[in-house]
Amino acid sequence: MKETKPVIDRSNCVINIRGLEKSFGDLDVLRGVDLDLYKGENLVVLGKSGTGKSVLIKIISGLLKPDTGTVNVLGQEVPKLKGRELDQLRLKIGFSFQNSALYDSMTIRKNLEFPLVRNRRDMTRAEVDRMVEIVLDAVGLSQTINQMPSELSGGQRKRIGIARTLILQPEIMLYDEPTAGLDPITCIDINNLINEVQARFNTSSIIITHDLTCAKTVGDRVVMLLDGKFRRQGTFEEVFNTDDERVKLFHDYNFID
Amino acid sequence: MKFHNGDEKPVKRARTQVISKRLDGVFMELQNIASFIGRFFREVFMPPYEFKEIIRQCFEIGVKSLPLISLTGFIIGIVFMNQSRPSLAEFGATSWLPSLVSIAIVRALAPLVTALIGAGRIGSMIGAELGSMKVTEQIEAMEVSATNPFKFLVVSRILATTFMIPALMMYTTLLALLGAFLNVNANEGTTFTTYFTQVFDAIVFLDIFSSVTKSALFGFTIGVVGCYKGYHSSKGTEGVGKAANSSVVTAMFLVFIEELLSLQVITALRYL
Numbered sequence: 001m002k003e004t005k006p007v008i009d010r011s012n013c014v015i016n017i018r019g020l021e022k023s024f025g026d027l028d029v030l031r032g033v034d035l036d037l038y039k040g041e042n043l044v045v046l047g048k049s050g051t052g053k054s055v056l057i058k059i060i061s062g063l064l065k066p067d068t069g070t071v072n073v074l075g076q077e078v079p080k081l082k083g084r085e086l087d088q089l090r091l092k093i094g095f096s097f098q099n100s101a102l103y104d105s106m107t108i109r110k111n112l113e114f115p116l117v118r119n120r121r122d123m124t125r126a127e128v129d130r131m132v133e134i135v136l137d138a139v140g141l142s143q144t145i146n147q148m149p150s151e152l153s154g155g156q157r158k159r160i161g162i163a164r165t166l167i168l169q170p171e172i173m174l175y176d177e178p179t180a181g182l183d184p185i186t187c188i189d190i191n192n193l194i195n196e197v198q199a200r201f202n203t204s205s206i207i208i209t210h211d212l213t214c215a216k217t218v219g220d221r222v223v224m225l226l227d228g229k230f231r232r233q234g235t236f237e238e239v240f241n242t243d244d245e246r247v248k249l250f251h252d253y254n255f256i257d
Numbered sequence: 258m259k260f261h262n263g264d265e266k267p268v269k270r271a272r273t274q275v276i277s278k279r280l281d282g283v284f285m286e287l288q289n290i291a292s293f294i295g296r297f298f299r300e301v302f303m304p305p306y307e308f309k310e311i312i313r314q315c316f317e318i319g320v321k322s323l324p325l326i327s328l329t330g331f332i333i334g335i336v337f338m339n340q341s342r343p344s345l346a347e348f349g350a351t352s353w354l355p356s357l358v359s360i361a362i363v364r365a366l367a368p369l370v371t372a373l374i375g376a377g378r379i380g381s382m383i384g385a386e387l388g389s390m391k392v393t394e395q396i397e398a399m400e401v402s403a404t405n406p407f408k409f410l411v412v413s414r415i416l417a418t419t420f421m422i423p424a425l426m427m428y429t430t431l432l433a434l435l436g437a438f439l440n441v442n443a444n445e446g447t448t449f450t451t452y453f454t455q456v457f458d459a460i461v462f463l464d465i466f467s468s469v470t471k472s473a474l475f476g477f478t479i480g481v482v483g484c485y486k487g488y489h490s491s492k493g494t495e496g497v498g499k500a501a502n503s504s505v506v507t508a509m510f511l512v513f514i515e516e517l518l519s520l521q522v523i524t525a526l527r528y529l
Binding site: 058061062063087088090091093095097098099101102103104105114115118119164165168 | 395
């Protein structure tokens with residue numbers, strides 16, 4: 001599956017966030033985040049563990065409510081959406097969880113079918129089967145169709161998790177730590193898969209990670225979350241070409257010379 | 258603990274604060290449970306209806322409990338008959354054994370034993386299953402794929418337990434009566450017809466109605482407790498274990514309380 005990268009459409013902002021704040025009790029996690037994601041773009045959000053990266057994408061998908069600020073996704077204000085409206089928007093957003101979040105009690109086929117049969121009730125059995133085959137082929141795991149999630153490796157589970165989000169043909173993909181807990185070779189496979197998904201399905205993506213190899217490989221743009229705010233943003237090289245000790249330290253821990 | 262000047266007031270104040278904090282926690286939990294039950298009643302009547310999932314849960318909860326329920330019911334019948342015999346024999350009233358067993362099993366033993374087995378097997382299963390789904394973000398995954406996890410996971414399970422515990426209770430009753438028959442037949446030579454005539458003569462419609470009703474209440478309780486504990490389990494595998502354990506303990510405790518309360522209500526109805 002080799003496709004060319006889509007052209008980033010800077011005039012089409014699919015996610016627009018302004019002044020986003022979120023705290024849990026006394027802990028201020030996000031303190032005024034501004035973010036734009038453009039059509040066809042892969043945006044990497046870097047930051048240490050516990051800095052609120054996952055909270056950010058959970059707010060974008062409506063799993064968490066912000067304290068203040070606006071979160072506009074595909075022209076809709078997410079915190080104001082409820083019920084069916086929120087569900088309709090969620091169908092356009094794919095969320096790949098850190099631990100894949102595959103349904104343990106279902107086979108891979110059932111896992112992949114689940115979002116489809118529940119949300120596209122007009123589809124025939126043959127159409128559902130065809131879609132399952134397409135997404136399994138896209139992640140290169142057609143042979144696992146009748147296996148249970150517990151029978152798969154960590155990397156395979158990640159791929160199936162991505163396939164499950166792709167089955168609804170989302171416009172936006174949110175990846176939560178896609179390479180966490182994987183060996184370096186599998187990390188490369190997952191990074192390539194993220195790029196392939198962007199090219200083949202023309203998605204705009206936010207990739208949450210603290211893995212700089214992943215950030216360098218998949219990010220069209222990189223932003224760095226420090227103290228609840230985006231401190232640096234630009235290309236990978238631009239972000240790390242700085243005198244800020246905290247940013248340099250983050251870089252040096254990942255790339256030992 | 259005393260302060261150097263012998264003033265015990267700060268200690269008392271601290272104790273009062275601890276007690277007040279704990280009470281707050283209890284009332285908060287009660288409020289959360291009440292809103293959980295309220296949400297169940299709101300969502301149960303709203304489409305889409307999860308018929309397939311309800312049937313799947315009925316199978317998991319009902320059919321898969323049959324081996325344990327069968328064995329327990331059968332043994333209860335035999336044991337109860339055996340234990341009751343000496344007392345009645347003292348008064349030369351062994352002919353009353355079928356009536357005694359019938360009343361005891363239909364009115365109290367079958368509903369209670371079924372509910373306790375249900376709380377153990379089904380309550381822990383639901384608590385652990387939902388707890389592990391929560392911990393591994395499967396519930397959130399369902400939510401982001403535009404599926405209402407409360408309706409799909411919670412409503413279906415509570416309905417399944419509410420339907421299946423009364424069904425299992427009737428099955429337990431039947432097997433317990435059968436076990437008791439084998440015992441009385443072997444010892445007293447009572448025939449099948451005589452035994453079951455006495456069994457059915459001893460009970461009235463209210464007995465069956467109340468057993469089914471309270472079993473449905475027990476089933477609802479087991480479902481609500483298991484789902485609540487699992488759905489709100491804290492992060493980590495420890496949380497899953499706690500959710501399963503707490504589901505069983507709380508459900509059993511509530512079943513006993515409900516049994517006691519329903520006994521008062523049914524007794525009042527009996528003498529109306």
